[in-house]
Amino acid sequence: EDQVTQSPEALRLQEGESSSLNCSYTVSGLRGLFWYRQDPGKGPEFLFTLYSAGEEKEKERLKATLTKKESFLHITAPKPEDSATYLCAVLGSGSRLTFGEGTQLTVNP
C-alpha cells in the first residue's frame, strides 16, 4: 500500500524566512510525485510533478526536489500570499493518487 507522510503538520514563518517542507513516501513503482497548494475553501491547485530521483522543478519562490524516499518543497523568501496548505501525493502502479495530510504554512508579514 502506498503511503505518504508530510512534515511538519504546521509551519509558521516570518516573511523572508526560507524553509523546507518534507514529504516521505513509500510506493510500488513511482510514476510521479505531485505537489499541490490548497487555499481554504478551494480545491487543490497543481504545482509540480517529479518523476525520478534527482529531478528538481522551480516556480517563483518554490522549488521541489525528489529522492528515492522523499521530496522537499523549498520556499525561498516567502511572502504572506504563500500561506496555504501544501499537499504531496504519489502515483504508483495503480490508478489513484495517495495524498499526505498536508503542511499548513503561515507566513507572517
Add this chain to the structure above:
Amino acid sequence: GAGVSQSPSNKVTEKGKDVELRCDPISGHTALYWYRQSLGQGLEFLIYFQGNSAPDKSGLPSDRFSAERTGGSVSTLTIQRTQQEDSAVYLCASSFSRNEQFFGPGTRLTVL
C-alpha cells in the same frame, strides 16, 4: 480555458436523504476522479473513470456511494441514505490520461 466545475458548491441535507453531486471536467480530459476530504484529514480516493474502461470503484466506502460518467464527460456522485459521517468536501479532478490531476472547487456536504 475553463477548469473543472462542480455543483452545488454547498449542500445541506437531512440524515437518510439521497444527494447527487455533479462534476464537469476539463474538456478533452479522459480521466476523472472523485475524492473526499474530511476536516483535518487528507484526500481520500473514491472512484476513477478512464475513457470507456470499467471504473475503479475500490475507494468507495460503502454501497451507499455510486458514481457514473455519461458520454465520457460529466460525472455524478450519488450518496444514498446519507449519514452524518458522510459530511465532507467532495472533490472532483480530471486529467489527460494519468498525468497531473486538476481539481474543481469541491462540494461541501453537510448531513444534519
